[in-house]
Amino acid sequence: DIQVTQSPSSLSASVGDRVTITCRASQSISTYLNWYQEQPGKAPKLLIYAASSLQSGVPSRFSGSGSGTDFTLTISSLQPEDFATYYCQQSYSIPLTFGGGTKVEIK
Amino acid sequence: EVQLVESGGGLIQPGGSLRLSCAASGFTVSSNYMSWVRQAPGKGLEWVSVIHSGGTTYYADSVKGRFTISRDNSKNTLYLQMNSLRAEDTAVYYCANSIAPRRFDYWGQGTLVTVSS
Numbered sequence: 481d482i483q484v485t486q487s488p489s490s491l492s493a494s495v496g497d498r499v500t501i502t503c504r505a506s507q508s509i510s511t512y513l514n515w516y517q518e519q520p521g522k523a524p525k526l527l528i529y530a531a532s533s534l535q536s537g538v539p540s541r542f543s544g545s546g547s548g549t550d551f552t553l554t555i556s557s558l559q560p561e562d563f564a565t566y567y568c569q570q571s572y573s574i575p576l577t578f579g580g581g582t583k584v585e586i587k
Numbered sequence: 588e589v590q591l592v593e594s595g596g597g598l599i600q601p602g603g604s605l606r607l608s609c610a611a612s613g614f615t616v617s618s619n620y621m622s623w624v625r626q627a628p629g630k631g632l633e634w635v636s637v638i639h640s641g642g643t644t645y646y647a648d649s650v651k652g653r654f655t656i657s658r659d660n661s662k663n664t665l666y667l668q669m670n671s672l673r674a675e676d677t678a679v680y681y682c683a684n685s686i687a688p689r690r691f692d693y694w695g696q697g698t699l700v701t702v703s704s
Contacts, residue, residue, distance in 0.1 A: 514690045516632075523591075523681065523694040524624075524632070535692070567632055571689035574645050576634040 482506050482570050486579030492587040499555040501582045503568035508548045512572035515544055515553045518581075519564040527566075528553065558584070589613040589693045591682050596698030603672050603702075609665040609682030609695055617660045620685045623667050625678035626697075635680070636667065639688065650676075672702045 483506035493499050503513065511531035518524045526535045528544035531551055541556045555562055563586055568579040595607040607623070623635040636646045636656040644656050655668040665682050679699050683691035 512689070516691070518632075523696050524683075524691070525694070526690065526692050529687070529690055569632075569634075569690070574637075574689070575647050576637075576689055578632040578634070581631045 481575055482509060482573060482577055484568055484570050484577050484579040486566075486568055486582050488582060489580060490583040490585060492585050493558050494587045495558055495560060497558045497587075499558050499562075499584060501553045501566055501568075501584075503546075503551040503553070503579050505549045505551075505570055505572075509570050509572035511547050512570055513544075513546065513551045514569045514571055515542075516567045516569065517562075517564050518567065519561075524567070529571075555584075589684065591684065591693060591695030593680065593682055593695045593698040596680065596700045598701045598703065599672055600704050601673060601702055604668070604670045605672065605700060607667040607669065607680055607682075607698060607700070609667075611663050611665065611682075611684065614684065615660075616658050616663050616665055616684070620688050621656075621658060621665045622683045622685070622691055623656060623665075624681045624683055624691065624694075625676075626681070627675075627678040630678075633678070637689075638665070669700070672700075674702050676700060677702045 485504045513531045515528040516524045532544045565583045590612045592610045622637040653671045679697040681697045683694045685692040
């Protein structure tokens with residue numbers, strides 16, 4: 481099974497900050513990496529697929545990059561609605577696996 | 588508009604069975620990849636199972652042999668039959684769809700399954 485490790489597990493940031501979350505796979509997964517946002521009481525939401533493609537309707541302040549084993553999710557200017565938990569997920573092979581999550585909190 | 592509405596969760600004793608349903612609208616279940624993903628209390632996301640548009644199914648090792656994913660095309664509904672339930676199956680269960688394999692484009696709100704005596 482492919483292990484996916486996210487860091488940090490939590491971070492504190494202010495509105496307007498640039499935020500970067502990283503995800504590392506235990507083996508090369510090309511660009512088979514997706515990012516999700518989970519807000520309390522809401523269904524998870526797909527933000528980025530195939531490492532860098534923005535899902536329809538997702539604000540352009542979200543971006544993804546990386547290939548192989550190392551990936552990043554960047555929020556260019558943090559907005560109040562972005563305080564949430566973010567998960568990466570490898571889609572290279574079954575079993576599909578998620579990172580442990582990164583909780584973005586208000587500083 | 589894509590909508591997914593899960594139901595069927597509840598409190599069940601260890602060893603018991605439960606069937607979850609996911610009613611879909613805004614798209615056709617049989618032409619999408621349909622998945623179940625769960626989240627134990629205070630924990631992260633865990634993929635459970637997927638059914639491909641062609642009918643092929645896959646399961647996480649933790650549920651293989653106990654859970655069965657299926658769909659009813661006439662009702663545009665996805666199911667998860669859960670047997671031999673264990674305490675560690677306690678979680679919110681989400682259904683999700685995708686037009687591409689091995690990802691989750693849209694998610695339902697989830698249904699809580701609690702396995703406890």
